[in-house]
Amino acid sequence: xxxxxxxxxxxxxxxxxxxxxxxxxxxxxxxxxxxxxxxxxxxxxxxxxxxxxxxxxxxxxxxxxxxxxxxxxxxxxxxxxxxxxxxxxxxxxxxxxxxxxxxxxxxxxxxxxxxxxxxxxxx
Numbered sequence: 001x002x003x004x005x006x007x008x009x010x011x012x013x014x015x016x017x018x019x020x021x022x023x024x025x026x027x028x029x030x031x032x033x034x035x036x037x038x039x040x041x042x043x044x045x046x047x048x049x050x051x052x053x054x055x056x057x058x059x060x061x062x063x064x065x066x067x068x069x070x071x072x073x074x075x076x077x078x079x080x081x082x083x084x085x086x087x088x089x090x091x092x093x094x095x096x097x098x099x100x101x102x103x104x105x106x107x108x109x110x111x112x113x114x115x116x117x118x119x120x121x122x123x
Contacts (some may be wrong), residue, residue: 027105031115033080034102038117040067041077041087041100046121049089049096059087079115083107094123 012015044063060077063070065088067076079102086109090097097120 030080030105034085034104034115035078037070037077037085038100038102038115040070041085042098042117042119042121043067045089045096045098049121057089059089079103080091081105081107092120095120 007090041059041063044066045059047066048062049057060072060075063077064072070101071080072078073082074086077087081102081104083103086099086101088099090099098118100117101109102115103109104111104115106113
C-alpha cells in the first residue's frame with residue numbers, strides 16, 4: 001500500500017514536471033516565431049529600402065511581398081502573441097536606422113520581455 005502511494009506521488013511529480021517543461025518550450029517557440037518575423041521584416045527592408053524609396057516605402061507591404069505568410073492584422077505585422085510590431089525608419093547620412101519592437105508576452109512596451117532590434121541598413 002505504501003509503495004503504491006509513493007509510486008502515484010512520483011508519477012504525479014513527473015507529470016507536473018513534464019507540463020512545466022512543455023510550457024517553457026512553448027513560450028520559447030512563441031518568442032522564436034516573433035524573432036523570425038522580425039528577421040523577415042529586416043530582410044525585406046534590406047532588399048527594398050533605398051534613399052529614393054523612403055517616402056513611399058511601406059515595410060508591411062514590402063515584407064508581405066517577400067514573405068507572403070508573414071502574420072498581419074489590420075495593416076500591421078503582428079508578433080506571435082497577436083500584437084502589432086512597431087517599425088520605425090529614420091534616414092541617416094549613409095543609410096537608414098531601423099527600430100523594430102514587439103511588446104512580448106506581457107503585451108507591455110518597456111518591460112523585460114520586449115523583443116527589440118535596432119539595425120543600420122546601408123543605402
